[in-house]
Amino acid sequence: MAADAIDDMEDAAATAQGRATRKRELLDGPKEFDEVRFDRSKRNKPITE
Numbered sequence: 001m002a003a004d005a006i007d008d009m010e011d012a013a014a015t016a017q018g019r020a021t022r023k024r025e026l027l028d029g030p031k032e033f034d035e036v037r038f039d040r041s042k043r044n045k046p047i048t049e
Contacts, residue, residue: 002027 006023014022 003023006026010019010023
């Protein structure tokens with residue numbers, strides 16, 4: 001659901017890579033919470049759309 005909402009508000013002038021990066025950052029949340037999140041494993045995958 002959140003990904004669909006982000007897609008609806010995306011910047012058409014941005015590159016596909018830029019949109020994918022912003023979307024990933026929004027879905028992952030603030031970096032300060034990376035250490036306390038126990039419901040997700042660390043992501044080492046490249047960003048793809």
